[in-house]
Amino acid sequence: MKYINAAEVLPDRLLNEIQRYVNGEVLYIPSVKKEIKWGDKNGTRQFFQNRNKMIKQKFLIGDTIEQLAEEFGLAYETVRKIVYR
Numbered sequence: 511m512k513y514i515n516a517a518e519v520l521p522d523r524l525l526n527e528i529q530r531y532v533n534g535e536v537l538y539i540p541s542v543k544k545e546i547k548w549g550d551k552n553g554t555r556q557f558f559q560n561r562n563k564m565i566k567q568k569f570l571i572g573d574t575i576e577q578l579a580e581e582f583g584l585a586y587e588t589v590r591k592i593v594y595r
Contacts, residue, residue, distance in 0.1 A: 562592045569593040 513536075516525055528537070549555030565578050573581075579589045 565589060565592050 516528065516537075520528070547555065549558070561582065565582060568578060568581075569575070575586055575589045575593065578584070578593075579586045582589070
């Protein structure tokens with residue numbers, strides 16, 4: 511993040527209004543871009559959603575938590591959290 515002098519980019523009227531509230535302080539203005547959630551860009555979020563859905567389905571048809579933990583290479587507690595969430 512780089513700093514820009516507001517006097518160089520904002521109209522005088524807007525700059526004066528902002529100075530009424532934050533005179534001489536550093537002000538952060540967030541981007542208007544929509545933030546991409548973790549894993550959305552590279553497909554990781556979808557991968558884990560699909561994996562967890564498969565784990566829940568297998569649990570519902572009778573697989574045990576122990577079996578699922580072994581099959582998916584996860585800890586018992588991780589599988590338990592997935593199936594009971």
